[in-house]
Amino acid sequence: MDRLVKRSDGVAADHARLAVSLASLTETSSDTYATDTNDVPLLNDGLVAMSKHLRTTQTLMEDESKAWDSGVLEDLKRQRDALNNETKLAGLRAKPEGLLKPGEVEKVVEAIIKDKESIVDQHNRSVFVKECIRDELIYFQQTQYQVSRWNQDWAQERVKYSEMLADNWRRLLDELEGMPLGD
Structure with missing residues (x-):
């Protein structure tokens, strides 16, 4: 596992180096393809996208x-x-009483415990962290829905009252219809 960790770090570093190399190619594309630079922006966009992807891959791998x-x-x-301590404990228990140091067995038993x-604590913490993250994501998603809801509700209320105000002004116009204009 230790070797896998080191290899993964090495591969991540290689991704970073490749990302830098690809990004630097964009600086020379125009000079390299000076005879026809029409496709250079698209080429550079692709190189930048690949560089960005490799950086993301690097971060994820790290x-x-x-x-x-x-x-x-x-x-x-x-x-x-724990297994080494179990083996050590078995070896200690196989020794004759007189050859054991006082408290030696208890010390190994305590280490095993x-x-x-x-x-168990590491496992419980891992489960707890996952549950917390899940709850945070659910809460985060709910806040997005709440923001959507109140914006829609507010816009709906604005439409409703705008229509009611427009009706109010139309009724006033109807009532003002008979007023003399002096024509």
Whole structure:
């Protein structure tokens, strides 16, 4: 897993280098294709899009690598340590009483318990974080809907009252119809 993390970081860095190279090509496109520069803007747009995509890929790969490093890799290390401690405990329990240091078995048992608690805590935290993110996304989506609703409601109210005002002014015009104009 550690090697995968390092390789992923390396590939991400390669994506960044390629993105920079492609972006720099746009600076020379006009000179390179000076005989006919009509398609140079489209060529440059494609190079910029590819560069942007590669930068995004770089960022995602780096994020994934960090997640592996702080998540799976740490869990694997804890599991390894827990298994090593289990083996150590079995070895200690196989020793005759007189060869054991006082508290040695208890110390290993305590380390095993802590490792297992840590694994459970990490898992629980991971589940909690996912739930929090899900709730935040739901809340965020609901706020978008609320903004849409109140804008639509406000516009609908404006139309309704504009029509009522227009009717009010039409009725006034009708009532003012008989007023003398002096013609």
